[in-house]
Amino acid sequence: MVDEQGYVHIVGRDKDLVISGGYNVYPKEVEQVIDELDQVAESAVIGLPHPDFGEGVTAVVVRQQGATPREDQLEEAAVINHLDGRLAKYKQPKRVFFVDELPRNTMGKVQKNELRKQFNDTYRTP
Numbered sequence: 001m002v003d004e005q006g007y008v009h010i011v012g013r014d015k016d017l018v019i020s021g022g023y024n025v026y027p028k029e030v031e032q033v034i035d036e037l038d039q040v041a042e043s044a045v046i047g048l049p050h051p052d053f054g055e056g057v058t059a060v061v062v063r064q065q066g067a068t069p070r071e072d073q074l075e076e077a078a079v080i081n082h083l084d085g086r087l088a089k090y091k092q093p094k095r096v097f098f099v100d101e102l103p104r105n106t107m108g109k110v111q112k113n114e115l116r117k118q119f120n121d122t123y124r125t126p
Contacts, residue, residue: 018047
C-alpha cells in the first residue's frame with residue numbers, strides 16, 4: 001500500500017509476522033516477490049520454529065497449472081535464486097515446499113495456521 005506521501009507500507013496480519021534472528025519479516029512482502037515467478041500460481045510464507053533463528057522463514061508454493069514439476073531441489077533453488085538480490089537474506093525462505101493447493105477457510109482466506117501444523121517439524125533436530 002502506498003500512502004499520500006509516497007511511502008510504501010507492507011500490510012498483513014500481525015499474527016503472521018515472522019521474527020527470524022531478531023529481524024521482522026512481513027510474509028506479504030516475500031509472497032509478492034515469489035508470486036512474480038511465472039510458474040507460481042500463489043504462495044504463502046510462514047514462520048516455523050527454528051533452533052537457531054527462533055523462527056525460520058518458510059514458503060509454501062502452488063505451481064501454476066501446467067507447470068512441469070522437476071526435482072524438488074531444483075524448484076526450491078529456483079525460487080530462492082529469484083529472491084536473491086530482491087530481498088535481504090534474512091527475509092529469504094530457508095525452505096520452500098510445493099503443494100497442490102493452499103488450505104482456505106469458508107471466506108477464502110489462506111489458513112496459515114494449518115500450514116504451520118503441517119510443516120511444524122521442518123527445522124527440528126532429532
